[in-house]
Amino acid sequence: MAGQSHHTLDLPAFDAPVRVLIVVAPYYKDIADDLVTGARATLDAAGAEAEVIEVPGALEVPAAIGIARAGGFDGFVALGCVIRGETTHYDTVCNDSSRALTLLGLEGACIGNGILTVETYDQAAVRADPAGQNKGGGAAAAALHLVALTRRFAKARA
Numbered sequence: 611m612a613g614q615s616h617h618t619l620d621l622p623a624f625d626a627p628v629r630v631l632i633v634v635a636p637y638y639k640d641i642a643d644d645l646v647t648g649a650r651a652t653l654d655a656a657g658a659e660a661e662v663i664e665v666p667g668a669l670e671v672p673a674a675i676g677i678a679r680a681g682g683f684d685g686f687v688a689l690g691c692v693i694r695g696e697t698t699h700y701d702t703v704c705n706d707s708s709r710a711l712t713l714l715g716l717e718g719a720c721i722g723n724g725i726l727t728v729e730t731y732d733q734a735a736v737r738a739d740p741a742g743q744n745k746g747g748g749a750a751a752a753a754l755h756l757v758a759l760t761r762r763f764a765k766a767r768a
């Protein structure tokens with residue numbers, strides 16, 4: 611429902627360093643910049659170290675995360691923006707990027723999905739705005755929660 615607020619979990623606390631890779635598609639540059647600003651602020655607030663890499667479009671984000679899994683990161687933040695055009699390509703970019711991120715998650719990658727899928731540029735702008743819906747920050751928080759969960763169960767097995 612438009613305007614309905616949702617519950618937000620507190621950020622997890624960590625007793626060891628956390629390294630997070632932000633993978634962003636700056637297909638819509640101003641939107642992407644806002645998403646990265648929001649994600650960085652949330653990672654900073656949790657004391658996590660952030661690195662950023664860029665890929666051309668949303669379809670490349672999951673592949674880049676798959677490649678970067680060899681880099682020793684604890685988590686990943688997937689950022690980008692898909693705006694409906696005239697053809698069915700919108701559905702391909704939205705569905706395939708989302709599905710691939712979900713599959714990586716099921717393999718144990720700690721990923722927050724902040725790829726916006728919208729009808730208009732204005733919808734994207736209010737969602738990316740760090741002082742607005744801050745979806746970049748939300749995706750970073752999601753990644754951190756999965757990192758915390760991974761560490762919790764790793765400890766329980768040790």
Ligand SMILES: Nc1c(NC[C@H](O)[C@H](O)[C@H](O)CO)[nH]c(=O)[nH]c1=O
Pocket residue numbers: 635637638666667668669670690691692693694703
């Ligand atoms: N239309 C959008 C794209 N399309 C490009 C694809 O993501 C991809 O880079 C291309 O098909 C080459 O593999 N990407 C976005 O991020 N946002 C769009 O709205």
Ligand SMILES: CC(=O)[C@@H](O)COP(=O)(O)O
Pocket residue numbers: 692693694695696697698699700701703
């Ligand atoms: C989401 C897209 O891929 C979109 O930008 C493509 O636009 P179109 O369907 O007009 O080619």
